[in-house]
Amino acid sequence: MAAEWYLDFVDLKHRPRADEILALFKVEPASGMSIREAAGRVASESSIGTWTKLTTLKPRMRRLMAHVYEIEGPWVKVAYPLELFEEGSVPGLASAIAGNIFGMKALKNLRLVDVQLPRKYLRSFKGPLFGRQVIKKIFRRKSGPITAVVPKPKVGFTSREHAAEIGYALWRGGIDCVKDDENLTSQRFNRFERRVKLLAKFRDKAERETGEVKDAFINVTAPNLRELERRVKLVHEHGFRYFMIDVVVSGFTAVQTATDLARDYGMAIHGHRAMHAAFTRNPRHGISMLCLAKLMRVMGVDQLHIGTVIGKLAGAKREVLAIKELITQQEVEEIPGLRMPQRWGEIKPMLPVASGGLHPGILPEVFDIYGTTDLVIQVGGGTLGHPMGAQAGARAVVQAIEAYKAGVSLEEYAKTHQELRAALKHWGRTKPV
Ligand code: CAP
Ligand code: MG
Numbered sequence: 001m002a003a004e005w006y007l008d009f010v011d012l013k014h015r016p017r018a019d020e021i022l023a024l025f026k027v028e029p030a031s032g033m034s035i036r037e038a039a040g041r042v043a044s045e046s047s048i049g050t051w052t053k054l055t056t057l058k059p060r061m062r063r064l065m066a067h068v069y070e071i072e073g074p075w076v077k078v079a080y081p082l083e084l085f086e087e088g089s090v091p092g093l094a095s096a097i098a099g100n101i102f103g104m105k106a107l108k109n110l111r112l113v114d115v116q117l118p119r120k121y122l123r124s125f126k127g128p129l130f131g132r133q134v135i136k137k138i139f140r141r142k143s144g145p146i147t148a149v150v151p152k153p154k155v156g157f158t159s160r161e162h163a164a165e166i167g168y169a170l171w172r173g174g175i176d177c178v179k180d181d182e183n184l185t186s187q188r189f190n191r192f193e194r195r196v197k198l199l200a201k202f203r204d205k206a207e208r209e210t211g212e213v214k215d216a217f218i219n220v221t222a223p224n225l226r227e228l229e230r231r232v233k234l235v236h237e238h239g240f241r242y243f244m245i246d247v248v249v250s251g252f253t254a255v256q257t258a259t260d261l262a263r264d265y266g267m268a269i270h271g272h273r274a275m276h277a278a279f280t281r282n283p284r285h286g287i288s289m290l291c292l293a294k295l296m297r298v299m300g301v302d303q304l305h306i307g308t309v310i311g312k313l314a315g316a317k318r319e320v321l322a323i324k325e326l327i328t329q330q331e332v333e334e335i336p337g338l339r340m341p342q343r344w345g346e347i348k349p350m351l352p353v354a355s356g357g358l359h360p361g362i363l364p365e366v367f368d369i370y371g372t373t374d375l376v377i378q379v380g381g382g383t384l385g386h387p388m389g390a391q392a393g394a395r396a397v398v399q400a401i402e403a404y405k406a407g408v409s410l411e412e413y414a415k416t417h418q419e420l421r422a423a424l425k426h427w428g429r430t431k432p433v
Helices: 035-045 059-064 090-097 131-137 159-172 192-210 225-237 252-265 289-299 317-328 360-370 390-406 410-414 418-427
Strands: 021-029 067-072 075-080 107-116 146-149 177-179 215-217 242-246 268-272 303-305 351-355 376-378
Touching: 021 035, 021 090, 035 067, 035 075, 035 107, 075 090, 090 107, 090 252, 090 289, 107 289, 131 351, 146 351, 146 390, 159 177, 159 192, 159 390, 192 215, 192 225, 215 242, 225 242, 225 252, 242 252, 252 268, 252 289, 289 303, 289 317, 317 351, 317 360, 351 360, 360 390, 360 410, 360 418, 390 410, 390 418, 410 418
Parallel strands: 146 177, 146 376, 177 215, 242 268, 268 303, 303 351, 351 376
Antiparallel strands: 021 075, 021 107, 067 075
């Protein structure tokens, strides 16, 4: 009897059942290791195996084994019986299919590209409460884009400066949502409670004065789940329809807690993905952004940063488009090496958020990629760096959207709109790096 049983997990004749979870990995074996042996280790360690055969394994447990059912070059597909996983738990899923396997010595690199989730499993999740319906239900408009601006510098303002000076100016300039930055939580100079209170006060004032719906993406990212819950409640009690959470640094348990709370309070969630690139950026290792976005939709985040293609942060066009389609459609097809087929059943779509290095001069390119109807755009530096100040910066963003929607070039529109003119003079069509 061989001590190892990794190859027992490879069965290229296995035909995945409709209720199995299927994962696509890119596998780079360590030197001296065949792809078959390496793939077997992935299926084993991510289901019921370990480095040796176990004398405690009862025959009935074999049905929980995952199976490598396809190997094509470096691409390996693994089928997991649904019974392996707790229903409705992304932490439970991730600890298996995205757990120990990334550290195995037998693998030089391992990339989880995508995971195909069966209907039966998806039914144990609720998905987003609003998704794209935020446009209609919160902003009472027919189409997007929803506009958001982060007061910059990202941190440093007092709560009063944040709300009364910058936030208010942005709302008055025509922006829908004042957004907290990912690293603004509850620092000494800008405590959470005070920021929420003051933002509510100036939101009401801006709403009264403009007659428009105004909201904020206030960051509830907290040191623990109790505090997270307290912060969500506080935001809700101050009349906001949204809150924001840093979905990666907070962790999957926090995200699922947040989505439950959001349902209780009838709120939408803005997901910021800070830290994702630590595991999504290297195409040979880690977890793809597409896979992360899929898990966020499953858990019920309403809108998520997925990149701009042209802004300051990494993300290739082909991938961003594949993610956009995945999170906005009810059914998507396979793209070899990039995406698995997925049917979403009852799970609502999410809204993509384009952010990072945007300014009025390059917004048309973002709209060419994303369209304008189902989209959130965030323009931080590209508003707060405007030579005429925050409110004019906000106006320039709004004017760029108006021009695009009217089918007029920015230069043409700028002739009669001084804020846009100043923005174009300042930044032109620069693509920041
Ligand atoms: C953008 C931003 C966002 C990034 C995150 C920032 O600011 O607020 O955190 O967009 O990246 O701090 O960089 P600017 P992504 O508008 O000033 O660039 O959306 O790719 O997750
Ligand atoms: Mg930021």
